[in-house]
Amino acid sequence: MSLITRANIARTLLLGFFLLFTFVPLYWMFITSIKPSDDYLAVPPVWFPAEPTMLHYTAALFAYRGLDGLINSVIISAAATLLSTVLGTLMAYSLARFNTGGQHLSFWVLSQRFLPPIAIVLPIFLIYRAVGLHDTHFGLIIAYTVFTLPVTVWMMFAYFRQMPKSLEEAALVDGCTRWQSLWRVAIPLAMPGIVAAAVFAFIACWTEFFFALILTSQTAFTLPTVFRAFLGFQGAQYGEASALAMVSLVPSIILGILVQRHLVRGLTLGAVRG
Structure with a gap:
């Protein structure tokens, strides 16, 4: 052989x-x-x-309010992903092209992910209670945006660094403003990286449990927090938990199928510095 x-x-x-x-x-x-x-x-x-x-699916979605959690997760995750992607892309472009904040600002942004969530969730909870953001969609969207922004910035920062500046400089010579060169040249070229960053941000928001557990209760609770109801002193509701887990996989699978071409290109090309 x-x-x-x-x-x-x-x-x-x-x-x-x-x-x-x-x-x-x-x-x-x-x-x-x-x-x-x-x-x-x-x-x-x-x-x-x-x-x-199919009784477990019916019970999980309606008796345990899994459908409400699913709708909340879609709204919150989509909004936080959109904000994180837009803000992260603009910030990464500024870091890559203008060296905003010097050489160490980009690492400082990433270092915010080193902070354990347990160290900041209590102050955030107290602030939210004081200003009326506790158990609101807007409050959780803000938390998720801040939570995913460092990774989005770093992914796009690596992507913009490997893009040749000559393309944008040619647009400036042709009469484009800096904003026009960004929207007409840099953004279209960086679209695979933007899609990859958006997918990672969405999955992070979709599966996040700790902040949703502390910062919500009866109105803005997300899908992961619904699984608490399936564990009790008298046993576990395995069927309902499995049914809701299957439902929770659907958006991620659909998203992966829709953007797989951009996702693979964004991950591979953004990792190489030209």
Whole structure:
């Protein structure tokens, strides 16, 4: 057996193990979401229920207010992603082209992500209670925007640095203002990086739990906080939890499918400095 053949076999086995490690939990979660309650802990395990049911989805979305949490998550995550992407792109462009703040400002922006959330959530909670932003969509949008902005800035900063300045300089020579060269030249060229940064910001907002748990209660709660209701002293609602988890995967999967071409290009090209 040649060395190349052995390498192909090892690569296939590694890929197969990775696929099993990824898809078996997803399959089990889906099966649990349509199982009757008696099949949760059956021995031997029930790999596919004889009588699938959709009652867990109905209970998770309506009885446990999962639909309200889903709507709140979509609104808050989309708004925070939009703000983070716009502000982060403008800030990254300023850092890359004008060296705003000197050589260390870009690292200082990223260092804000080093701060543990537990160290700042209590002061934010007290401020929100004082100014009336607690349990509001706007309050959580502000928190998520600040939370995702450092990563967005750094992703776009690396992307703008590898873009040749000569393209924008040519636009300036042709009569464009600095803003026109930004919107007509730099932004279109940086669109793959912008999409990649927006996807990362959206996923971070969509899956965030800690700030949503502390800063919301009955009105602006997001989808991750709904999972608390499935754990109780008398047991866990495995079916409802699995059903809501399956629902929560849908927006991320759809977003990934829609922007996969820009996402791959943005991640690879933004990592190389030209």
